[in-house]
Amino acid sequence: MRRNAVANRERILAAAEAVFGEHGAAGSTEDVARRAEVGIATVFRHFPTKAALVEAALIRHFDLLNERASTLADRADSGQAFRDLLRTMVEGGSTKLTLASQMPDGQFPPSVRQSADKLRATVEDLLDRAARSGAIRRDVGADEVYLLVRGLAQAAATTPTTPQTISRAIDVVIAGLSA
Structure with a gap:
């Protein structure tokens, strides 16, 4: 793919995540094109249907989270890495839920599913490291973490909430997960 086509695709996907999030x-491909600063024909050249665009935006969302999780996993302080990932997942969770x-x-x-499974494996690895280091309770698994992330994200998506309140709620969850 040509360099400008790759750049257009990335702008379209970022715009789609924002618009549909x-x-x-109710978000439209026209809204996506406007936000990405490309023509509607460019959007449809990359993504022939709105469903294909939403699917690609969701894959991008999982892949970017997985990149972030992988970067955090390289940190020496696995407890802090896990806490940072949890915060990132909750903060972007309402967009993921809307896309999903x-x-x-x-x-x-x-x-x-493949992108989501890859992210989950990285989350499980980071959670295991944090538990082995003594930073996170050993009896907590990915299922509980995902449920807590989903719950906070759903609440933030459906209830007008300030960023400070969300941040404090994340702190409460982190305190509950801490060893």
Whole structure:
């Protein structure tokens, strides 16, 4: 792919995440094109349907989170790395939930499932390291972490909440997970 086509694709995906994260299914491909500063034909050249665009935006969301988690996993302080990842996941969780809600039948297609599974494996690894270091309780698994992240993200997505309140709620969850 040409360099400008790659740049356009990335701008379109970032715009799609923002538009659909803010407006859900009411967001349009025209809104995405405007935000990405490209023509609608450029959007459809990369993504022939709105569903394909949403799917690609969700994959991008998981892949970027996985990159962040992998970077954090390289830190010496695995407890702080896990806490930073948890915060990142909650803060971006409402966008993920909004994108995911647009998947047909509430099911992820295989491409999205693969990205989500890769992220989960990285989260499990980071959680295990944090538990072995004594920073996080050993009886906490990825299922509990994902439920807590989903709960906070869902609450933030559906209830007008200040960033300070979300941050304090994350601190409460982190305190509960700490050894």
